[in-house]
Amino acid sequence: MKRVLVTGGAGFIGHHLVNALKEYDVTIIDNLSTGKREFIPENVRFIKGNLTDRKFVLSNIKDFDIIFHLAANADVKRGSIDTTVDVEQNILATHNVLEAMRINGVKNIVFTSTSTIYGSALMPTLENYGPLKPESMYGASKLACEALISAYCHNFGMRAWIFRFANVIGPDGTHGIIFDFINKLRKDSFELEVLGDGKQAKSYVYIDDVVSAILLSVEKSNDTVNIYNIGSDNTIPVSEIASMVIKEMKLKAKIRYTGGSIGWKGDIPKMLLSNAKLKALGWTPKYNSKESVKLTIRSLI
Structure with a gap:
């Protein structure tokens, strides 16, 4: 049985991935800063710790066949206020993981990256798009x-x-636009504040599609470095998401836009990734953006 480590395995994406790895011997490392202990299955080994602590990482990341490295700062907006958080929790933590792999002879790593590395790019954006000009610290x-x-x-x-x-x-989403809208409306059921002008339109992909894409790609691709986009095949504007949340919560709230083409510094207002490379492996998303949004709203309210 393969020994698998999932960093960030108590988080939103991590715990869905762990649930799909039942046939493996799984260990989770998580500091529970945003992850939840109730997301950790009883039959999974759990180690609480911080990947920025090199001694901790070196002593715990060994004797694994593959590392699924998901742990990271997930708050994209935070980097414009605290410029160190992404450097420490993403770059330094990843370097520590890689050093532990090098020293302890672990040879395989799965890394969860982001569409934001492309910056404001031509759409649908291919994996070989360049030059890469990210606009957020994240x-x-x-x-x-x-x-x-x-x-x-x-x-x-x-x-x-x-x-x-x-x-x-x-x-089980713990952050993001739908999570934020629902929480705002629970505090004020009469008005929903939406950052920007509501015209931001992006691809939203359902977690089940993400997990299936990851597992298929790891099984079927074996280059030294394998890079894949994962998204839905269309976009949905923020204004429509806001209206859908209000409708599903059975409210009559007014939407108030803060104005401007972006929601925050570093926000990418338009995003659609090409799935062509993944589809060549035999994967296709089951849900489009609107379907993903509706399913998510209903699961969270």
Whole structure:
């Protein structure tokens, strides 16, 4: 039985992935800063700790066949206020993981990256799009992690699968636009504040589609560094998501837009990834953006 480590395995994406890895011997490392203990299955080994602590990482990341490295700062907006958080929690933590792999002889890593590494790009955006000009500290840090992973793979005989996500949504979500809208409306059922002008339109991909894409890609691709986009095949505007949340909550709230083409510094207002490379492996998303949004709203309210 393969020994698998999932960093960030108590988080939203992590715990859905762990649930799909039942045939493996799974260990989770999570500091529970955003992850939840109730997301951890009883039959899974759990180690609480911080990946920024190199001694902790070196002593715990060994004797695994593959690392699914999901742990990261997930708050994209935070980087414009605290410029160190993405450097520490994304870049330094990933470097510690890679160093532990190098020293302890672990050869395979799956890394969850982001569409924000592309910046404002031509759409649908292909994996070989360039030049890459991320506009958020989060996107910049994830791109730096990708570069480190590539270098380690080529220098130390490792293999990597890197996945650039659109907006991942689904049951048990702990952050993101739908989560935020629902919480805002629970506090004020008469008015919903929406950042920007509501015209931002992005791809939203359902968590089940993400997990199936990851597992299929790891099984079927074996380059030294394998890079794939994962998204739905269309976009949905923020204004429509806001209206859908209000409708599903059976409210009559007024929508108030803060104005401007972006929701925050570093926000990418338009995003649609090409899934062509993944589809060549035999994968296709079951849900489009609107279907994903509706399913997610109903699971969270």
